[in-house]
Amino acid sequence: MYKYLPLQLLCCLFIAISGTAQKNTEQYQLHIQKTSERIIIDGQANEQTWAGAEAARDFFMVLPMDTSFANVKTEVKITYDDHNLYVLAICYNGAPGPYVVESLRRDFAFQKNDNFLFFFDPFEDRTNGFSFGANAAGAQWDGIIYEGGKMDLSWDNKWVSSVKNYEDRWVFEAAVPFKTIRFKKGMNKWGINFSRNDLKTTEKSSWAPVPRQFPTVSLAYTGTLVWDQPPPVTGANISVIPYVLGGLSHDYQNKTPTDYKKEIGADVKIGVTSALNLDLTVNPDFSQVEVDKQVTNLDRFELFFPERRQFFLENADMFGNFGYTNIRPFFSRRIGLNVPIQFGARLSGKLNKDWRIGIMDMQTKSVGEMDLPAQNFAVVSLQRKVFSRSNIGLLFMNKQSINYKPDNDPVTPEASNYNRNIGIEYNLASPGNFWTGKALVLKSFSPNASGRTITHAANLNYTDRKWALGWQHEYVGKDYLAEVGYVPRTGYIRVNPQVGYQFFPKTGKILSHGPIAQSVYYMDEKLKKTDYETYLSYKFNFRNQATLTALVARNYVKLLRPFDPTNSGMDSLQTGTEHRWNNVSIEYISRPRSLFTYSALVRYGGYFADGTRLQVTNELGYRFQPYVGITMSTSYNDLRLPTPWGKRTYWLIGPRVDVTFTNKLYFTAFGQYNEQTKNVNLNTRLQWRYKPASDFFIVYTDNYFPEYMSVKNRALVVKFTYWFTM
Template structure:
């Protein structure tokens, strides 16, 4: 279907792009305009801003303070200049220091942790919709940052593209130059205007600033508060983008627990990207391998429901909100991690992007192989979204899972159809969502096969008020989605107030959250009531204290430790209360730590919970962190006392901006497993990598090996 539609969509998108004029929408910072002149001479990316085109370029200056308070101008000022040619656009940033001393740069790791580095970020809204865009940046070490933006401010950093940068330091400033090819991003051909904002985090001065002012309660990535970027000439129509990323793969694995022989494998595959238009992209994959994806961070699970882990595989990430943005995180019709984790993906295709200023389209089709346990399956998703008003949108999604050549009477298909409305006011003060989803399969159902929800949030500098509502039928079944629980109605009001005194304490205030679950007859079955107080200090340390009150009416038999042969019976009611205190130290220091302690009752017993982190860095080469979690659960007979340690030492070595080595050990007493994951990466060419990944799992106690694997993968990006 994707291949048949591609040519028609290409022509349709091109005609729409030609016919749609640019229009300056209502944006708060429309008076902040940066005019970009076309370059007359080559620009050398060397961190030295001395070319004639830089000298005559218009400067973005006079940055406004956003944090710790959003009043006045930044103490540490910055300058940004831009230019462009027919193939790429260029940026040069100069960051002046007012405080002497070493700049904070955690590592050379790409897509660095924002709050742990002096850094500069730029946010481009290339379609003027104040919702979707691209972000690029650099830390003081020269580490790169790139991500695709959605939902008005969220940045997905798992997206990568080809571009180059160089950073140089002097005593009173540091400078970064960038070259970003037009073909690396999506935009409308012939446009002469984008929206843009520039953001700087200066940790030495504990100051975040932006060129176009942003209220402190919103991230500087908020596309509602961008300024205007005016190109001297309309941007040229981009040539058709085509890139292919082939890979070769070799591995050896041995399952000691099953007693099988060592399994040796070699394979190959590829990803390809085709620019159907400057705003629409077709992604293809054959025999993809995701062995290099970072391992999930484990948690001790004392809950009754499945845990949510984020998607990290790059194929699923560009325009991911078109597929994964429906519903809530706890009840969404499409969750890409359902594809390819229990059976290898044979091939897949994904068409996504803009049809014009108002319409976005997403089509995906993935095919998994047959295994000894599962039949071959096809996963198809179709999503269309229409922009409404200033920044709101409405969308529809169709998800289909089809089993192929399935023997017997096993269910053949599962489908979900859904509608979502996303509310976002022009100033981001009001946000919300309304959705309704319906599932279909071959079974006959007596109860509801629906999921419905609504939320509304009002946020100002001091006040944040939110109400969430959800209703999920007992027979709602989204097999390709994430549905934490079914057969309930939910109401969740929350309220917080923040004072901003701008003294030793820069912000503090109380918060109240109420989570209330009812059965389908609106009889209360669960609630969690939370009252807490939050304090932020001028040195970036934070403290939180609070109390939680729980009520649970068990709908099924449940073992609170998830390790015992005993259980609490369905229908039993439990009311328990827990107090907690948390502190996070100043993360600007090379040594940092955090600690959380919680104590109280737990179902029909008691619990003590401790969680902490100790970290040390030798910037920008070495980062060490030790994550610790401990649960002591004391339940009456016939249960036995349970003590669960979860230890996670992690060492991250960044030898340069191209060579990385990470080692992550996770000792988990609840599942009686210790996992070792070592990941070496050499980025020998732009977005082209050589990986070596070693994984080992052991039983805790006798420390016998369960399984281990060694994987080598080489990929190259042909453009």
């Protein structure tokens, strides 16, 4: 019972916090009127409709301080017709000089660009929505908002925009089709907010005020868009996205013949209702997805890399965000990375204002040479809104092998008969977002499973302008198994308290500064200590948006299984050995408005087996805005260990060049030299977005042995996609 008592107490506290009164935003209203005039998206705003539209003005400053109106003036107007929602933003100059932009690439880094963004909450649930916008050079930004203020910029859909620069202002104009977004039929009020980032004055602002400790995307602080009549339902909403692919690859290492690739496939998106979408895919291909950024792995557990494939992204929070960072019962990257996907379907979206649903089914092929059977992956997720912004979620996940034939060889997770997970969680978000948290219980089912297959966890956080307080605990049973999830370790109890405070000087170069104390403490299921990390850091936030962080930490590890501290295949430290060390680090990130930017982290201290570790990482960047960006990332690890390991050094070097000829034509070339894995990877990608959400890709990849730069393997892929809307 001791394992469940903290969960029970936190659940009671969650309910008490969730029931607090909803904040009043009725004073921030923008009325929208339908237009019969044709709106041309050119950034000139010379239609008569714009002259008569109601304007959102008097933005509030969010950064550097949130106690006054913004100094940089912004004006926004909105209208619509039977097909599109139109947005016009006039962004006046805050200071003389050129605008600050990173490039013309889509989904730019918010902190490195002068930009304007707008956020829709079409259900007024203050939890889910959409974001669109552009930087001052016209590069587009679009994404899905989930969990009240988090952005998924991997989402991509059809819309158009234009940015035009004038002497005293830049103007953003956009048309977002109603078929692109999901909304509840018949609602005449939406949540809405606008955000402006002006790096020349280091000022971030929003129309409806947002406290500085929260991002401007926070849906807890939206105003209200009041429609003159409910937005139009556009009828049939069906999109077909076929692709044609050709390519070749050659494995020089294993001296196999050249493999020629010719494939066709398609995705289909069907708007079942204005708020519910059905996605279908047949023979999907993800070769155009950018490769993962490599890291030097000196950890005892599996690393996490995010999902990037387009099919899995819409409403992905219903599936992939169930659980915690290291307790994910479902992780879509487990599907189709090593075996081809035959087909899949996903139904996701809103049933009404209070209910969301997600149903996914994916089928993979069998791979004879790998002894992998065909497998089916089925996921059902259901979410019910409670109180003002909280919700209760239910998840069921089933992985089933087709025509399963066990043999005498050990069964791997990839080839097991079945694995099932069921779980329920409560997500807390108070009306003003000061209190957030989660409580969950999971159970797994597998062949011959017995013992401790239960997992539960909970956390509670409080954040205001000065204080950041948090508590999290986890219990993962030794026999809990999530084969289609991400759970790097089992059989532990974890507690994680943290506290932070910020001071705000009235003058000077420092905007805020303060300490953060945190401890991550692990025990086994008998409450015996296995490892911990306790650290104290101090962070300085400068008015020019540079940051400086210093940290001291104390570590302890009792190994529960053999571990090679170099992760290079050498001898391992034995189970049960204990290791203690201290380390210090300092990190500096330069101001983002400079053409030359840099960041550096230096960490030094002890390591396993009474060794030492020096880690130096940095990133240097220079931009010839807005067309060319050059970055060089390096990571150096110096390990000093006793025999048999001795001195080990690992370099990880990653140069990258981004060329954005226009906001529709991009070229990227980057390399990765990883001394730990003894590999050099070169990757180039040309992308031409010839129509909204329709692309032509050329991707070329090389892998080399670093000693003599002899080729391991080489591949070239050409891919064409087109988005038909009916």
